Amino acid sequence: MNWTGDDNLKKFLQENQPQAPAAPRDELSVLMKRLGYETPKSSRVTRTPWFAFGGIGAVAASLAVVWMTGQAPVTESPDRSDEWALSLMTTEDEDDILPTTDVGEDYLGLIAGR
Amino acid sequence: MSKLKASNILFDFNRERELTAAPPSAEEFGQLYSLHQALVRSVIYQITGLEALDDLVQETFIRIWKGMASFRHEAKITSWIYRVSVNQALDHIRSANRRQEFADADAQEKSALDAGPEKLVTNRDLVTKALLKLSEDHRTVIVLALLHELPLAEVADVLGVSEGTVKSRLHYAKADLRKFLGEYGVKI
CATH class of the missing domain: 1.10.1740.10 (RNA polymerase sigma factor, region 2, helix turn helix motif)
Structure with missing residues (x-):
């Protein structure tokens, strides 16, 4: 490369000058906020119908759930409480049921002639 | 617009x-x-x-x-x-806090430059580094007068100095730039 004169220096610098990266997208809104300007908000008038629709929808959904619960057929189920009780029994519990050879102190007293 | x-x-x-x-x-x-x-x-x-x-x-x-x-x-x-x-x-x-950071950056810059011209990929990199090598005053004059093409009187007004001072800074800044660029094969 061979350049001569002031114009060439200027031209070279201009053609190759450092280029700043683009500004962040939200730079202006951040600045506005810092300077105390209000950022645009959706008005209360436009928001009200959405709240109303939302509320009505929630109430309707609750009523539908209650109604469907009331309409569901009730079927008699067999009493399975015994099965539950048996399934919960442990081997230690079985000792109380099976016949025992433990005759106890009273029987031994009889044998001894007391 | x-x-x-x-x-x-x-x-x-x-x-x-x-x-x-x-x-x-x-x-x-x-x-x-x-x-x-x-x-x-x-x-x-x-x-x-x-x-x-x-x-x-x-x-x-x-x-x-x-x-x-x-x-x-x-x-x-x-x-x-x-x-x-x-x-x-x-x-x-x-600012006092920044002085040290710039010194560190300058040291890094020097080591990068000492590594040789092959480290500088583009002419834009070269111009960026050349500007960083200048003092703030000289760099500012180059930016305003040559890159943004403000008239010297306006540069003087922006910087709050006389037009003569602007001319002097511009002269020395150009000389430094030519010297630096020359080391990397750009003869201007």
């Missing part, structure tokens, strides 16, 4: 500021930002580099906003915006 349209907006903007002397409205400030953000960003980047660029641009616009009331309407608004931007950039460089 065409220059004519932009100047009309500025004319209206200035006249309204003169009449009200109140803080600009959100719309006015938005216009001011849209018209000048590229200029502010470019000047600050070319003087300080990438470090803290976004913060400095924001601080500059806050200074501009605060200074609207005291803005002299006989002055060109672009000159005034250049002045605020340059002052913001130079304050940043000269």
